[in-house]
Ligand SMILES: [Zn+2]
């Protein structure tokens with residue numbers, strides 16, 4: 001179940017019906033074909049049927065709840081923050097301190113998906129497991145070290161997660 005409240009922005013996010021060629025923006029990966037074909041009983045995210053508890057097809061829904069959660073995590077920043085808050089409660093994953101100004105960080109930086117072809121995208125980059133809460137200070141240090149280490153070809157992400 002998505003955590004952020006239903007809003008007009010959600011409506012917009014869920015609303016597009018026409019598939020356009022992906023512009024290569026690695027922060028907003030292309031949506032699957034099933035997203036654009038709204039068929040009751042079939043999930044717009046994973047493309048498989050939506051079943052009721054008794055295994056009959058649910059003809060009212062067009063999303064699995066888990067799929068809607070996963071989808072909004074990628075395309076809706078408010079939902080991303082809500083899910084991270086729900087899991088981490090603002091506690092920095094590096095120094096362990098609570099911070100009001102916590103920031104969302106991709107453990108494996110999304111920028112590594114830059115220039116990757118649509119069919120070669122690594123979706124693990126976009127999952128909640130690849131997101132962590134960092135305080136501003138740790139986030140800055142991590143970002144800086146990524147820039148430095150990238151040049152040397154050795155970024156140690158493990159250092160940055162539990
Ligand atoms: Zn689904």
Ligand SMILES: [Zn+2]
Nearest residue numbers: 092095135138
């Ligand atoms: Zn910290």
